[in-house]
Structures are given as structure tokens and as C-alpha cells.
Amino acid sequence: MALYSEPGEQVLLELRARDSWNQRDYDTAHRLADDAIALALDLDDVNAWWNMMFLKAECLRNLGLVSESARVAHELENHVLTVESAALTARVSTILSLALQGSGDLSGALTAARHAAAAVRKTPDQQESHIQAQYTLIAALADSDQLDEAWVECLTLAALLQGNPSSQISGKSYWAIGNVAFLLDQPEEGTKYHRLAAENLSPTNDLELWAKFNRASAEIRLAAGVVQPETLECIDRAELAVSIVGGSERDRIELALTRAHWLVLTGQFDAAAERLKFVISKDKLLATHTAAEAHLLLGRALKAKRDDPEAAVQNLETSEHLFSQAGAPSRAGSARELIEDIEPTRS
Template identity: 30%
Template structure:
């Protein structure tokens, strides 16, 4: 009798379900895979099963490694090599190579590795600014997590889904995923603290009903987070929330603390994006202090990791700063030179540019042109699924006279 059969027999004799046997260590599907011979438990897990079944150590015997198991081990080794290749490409900034390599992979490698490869695909798309693709790929990641009956993996998958859909502009889908991720992070405090923090960050960034609770959870976790990318992102998120909550001085203090922790080695994408986002948060609160320095940093960092979407966002923030300084003509000139035809630009950022152009045209009395730009902004926000910003664009359009 093989190990899986011995385990199944012992479990049934104990009157225990697969879920009960797995306890807080294994999902029901994992126990099922062990009993059917599809998975090989470690010595630690064998001891755990014996303890759950109240059996003396060694009662279940050893896992026999036959030809099938050997083939599975070789398959796992090959899959690990694939994963290492993808991770090396990402470390070296070779995002195009990583994407091409990922596209050549089969749909399934091994059950153990499918999740890791699927996650790499999502993050490669995010690295390349392909947020629509990333958002679509997160659905595969969620399906794998649900198939494994793993709340921890589901929390990570929903976090990535919330991030991707928020950037695309589909606020409703982003908030649904963020709410699920935050609920799992709150339900399972034993999960990795940094992964839980990322879930709450996603909920805070998505806004809506979950934002206040997410902010409170992050504030409580902050002292326990180690110095690193997640702590920096937490300070960034809390600072932005403070700006939005009319506490700009607190927002600046939190962003200053975040700036000290960001580094290209720890988190290149956030290191590039942070100065521009911090400048935007200050400007939205009516503060120009430190914005010029932040924008100078943003321009230099954008050269390190060029991204079409982030480049347009940087131009938009620079135009907002020009308007803050009273130079609307310069702001309008900046935005007039933005090419919105690139497929790498999301509908949401396109709508933001059109919305700002509409406001500038309205201020100098070009009502017909302002109406046209506001209509384009509303259409772009609607295309993205960002109904809140679409409604604001329509409201602005209705505020303009029919003719000059």
C-alpha cells in the first residue's frame, strides 16, 4: 500500500474529513492530492498528519519514490528553471524578453509551479505598463488560488487584481478585488505581514467604503513592518490618504519618511513613480512646497525606467504645477504635445489629460473647444469603467454655456 492509501485509510478510521486533517497547515485539495499520490508530503508534513491522527511517529511510513514521482520531480526542476529565467530577465530590466519568454510557455507546467508562473506573467505585464493585460491575467491567478482553496494565495491574487484594475480606471472592479483582499488580510492575521499590508494598501488606493478601515489597519501595522519596499509603500499610501483627508502637513511628513526608504534595488517601479505621485498629491491639496524638486527627481528616474503611461502622467503633473504657478499657457502647451494615440496609454489617463485641457480652454474663454475636450474626457473615463470621474466630466460639461 502506498503512502497516500495509508493516509486515506488512517483518516477514515479516525472519522476525520480531509479538511479536518489539513487543519491550518494544508488545504482540502492538497490533502486530496497527497492521498491520490499527486503530491509528495515533506517529512515535516508527515509528522503533522500523524499528530492530527493521534498516531505514533513513523506510523504512516515513508513516501515511496517511484518512476511517476521521479518524473514529477524532473518536471518541477524544469519549471523552477523556467521561473528562474523569468526572474532573471525582470531583475535585469529585460521586460520585453521576459514577456516574450512567458508567452512561449505551455498553459500548465506542474501544479506546484502554475501559480508562480501565472504571478510572474501578471507582474511582467505590470512592469511593462500593460495594465489591461495584467488585469486580465489576474483572473487566471484568482482561479488558481480558488482551485487550491488557499485564502493566502487568493489575497495576493485579489491584491494584484485591484492594482491593475485601478490603473486601468475600472474603479468598481478595483474596489471589489481590494475589498476581498482586505477582508482576507483582516481575517487571517497569521499571514505574512507584508503581504497583508499590500492588500490593505490596495484597498486604500482603490478608495470607497474600505479605505478608512484599510488606513486604520496600516497605521496599526506600521511599527511592525520591517524597513523595505512594503514599509515605504505603506507610508506612501498613508501620506496620500492624509492629503485626501485635508491633512497636508501629515501627508508631507509621511511622504518624506517614505522617500528615505525607497531604492531602485528594493522596488524599482515604486522608486520611479513615487516623486511624481507625491508631487501630484501636494498639488491636489493646493500645496506647491517641494513640488519642483520632486518633479526634477521624477524626470531623472523616468530616464532609468521609461514607460509611456508614466511619461504622460508626469507631463500631466508638470502641467498642473505650471498652472499652480500661474502659467496656464505653458500648461496648455505641455498637454497639447501629448500623443494620446499610443495603445500603451490607458483610457483613464487619456481622460485625465482631456479633462485638464478642457479646464484650461474654459479658463481662457474657448468654450466650444472646452466642451469638445470635456466630452472626450467623459467618453474616455466611461471606456475605462471609471464612472465617478466620468460623472465629474459630465458635470463640468453641463456647467459650460452652450456657446461663447
């Protein structure tokens, strides 16, 4: 039941919801958005309903409730306001792609990202929406192992940045371009773009985003085998930032996975295995491809320890299955190669 009944109170409720969002109090923003949605239905205010539904989807994603965010985005996707507007279609498809990517549906995420990129090309005056759709498409392509196409899209994104968007938008864009460079085994290019991202993303403006960037930057460097001191500094910065802002449980688990990855690559296999077993115990909170990564790393750690080849193979087989399920065949192949390397040594 709506808590208010007058149009003026609707506006006040929306303002309170957005104020909570701006303060990064996503729980309160989500609750107020729900109240505003109910009131908008009572008042038959379609525009207010759409805006608060979109805010709800954003809150849910930031709270780590990505499946719920995707459900709200799907509802908006089919709404008449969205269907009739290329700009709104781009916004909804972008957040839908991010939510599906977070839940491990890489195929769905890529489809939504392509839809967003196609829609935003019809609105050339919407520069920031174009950039957001572009870096979302790049992320979906990269996670789906389509790296050559992702790099082509990176060049398009780099050209868009010549229009001097906001620092935060630029930071996220350089972050996405750097990720692809690392995945293409171009660590110098990757480091260059991630340094540009760090210059544009300020811990003062958004400490939570700063934490996510540093964790992601560390993870992509580790995936490329880069274990220089700068990588460890990224992990340390992310852990410090999360200790201050709190973050969702999913954020903390993903950060534990990144630290474990560092431990595996630096030969600290016992410590890595302990952390990875904790991460895997919370796998219901993770995207499918992230859970697959945890099993892959545990398989690698156990393989290196050489004291339990059966457990190593079991984790690698789980990783292969999850990567295949998520739509990441190249990474599934990496797990299979490790299994084939172990099997001749099993008794």
C-alpha cells in the same frame, strides 16, 4: 512549444525568469515565464504553472500592459490552487485590483481589493501580504472617491506597520496613507507621510519605483493645490529617474501629464495645453480616469485662456463622461461645475 523537456530544466528556466525580474528586465522575464508556463503544462507541474503565471501577470503590469495582466490574474483567480488557498487568493486579488485600477475599471478594482483584504485576514502570519492587500484597498477606495472609508483603512495599515516590515513595503504604505491625507485636504499630514515614504524608498534599491513615487507624490500634491517648491522637486526627481531607467511609454506619458498639471496651476496655460494635447493623443495607453484627468486639465487651461470656450467645454464634457465611466462621480462633478461656469459666457 516548450523549449525544454526535463524537470531540472524547468527549475533552471524559472530561476532565469526570476533573475530577469529581479534585474527589472520585464520583457525578458515575461518571455521566460511564457516558456516556463509551456514547459510546466508539458510536465503537468501545476505548482510551477501557477507560479510562472503569477510572474507573467506581474511582468505585464510593470510593462504597462494592464489589461493583459488582468486577464492572466482572472485565469489564476478561478484556478483550483487559488480557490483552495486564502494566501494565494489574497495575492491574486491584489494584483488583479492593481491591474484593473491601471486600466480604469475602478469598480472592479475595488471589488478585487476587498476580496484580497478579506482573504488575507484568514492568514494572520502573512504580514507583508496583509500590508500589500491593505494599501491596494486604500488606493482603490481613494480613486473611487470613498475617502472616509479609505482613511479608516489607513489607520489599520498604520497599525500593521508597527510590525517593522521591509523598508520598501513601509514606503509604499506611507505613500498610500499620504495620498488619502492630501485628498482629505490635510496637506500637512499628507506631506508628513510622503516624507516617511521617501525615507523608506531608496533610489539605489529601486530607481523605477522611486520615479513612480515622486511622480505620484507630485500629482497628489497638485490635486490638493500644493505648488510649493517641494512639489516641483518631486517632478524633477521623477523626470531624472525616468530618463535613467527609461520606463514604459505609459510612464513617460503620465509624467508629462504631471508636468502639465504643474503648468496649469502655475498659470502657464499655453505650455500646459501643448503638453496635454500630446498626452490626449496617447490616451489609449492610459487608464480611463487618467485620460479623464488630462481632458479636465486641458479644459481648465483653455477656460483660463478664454480664447476657445467651445474646445474647453468639449474637453470638460469628455472628462465628465470618462470619470463617470471609470466610477469617479465626484471628479465627474468637478468637470460639470466647470462646464456650468463657462456656458453662460458662450455666444
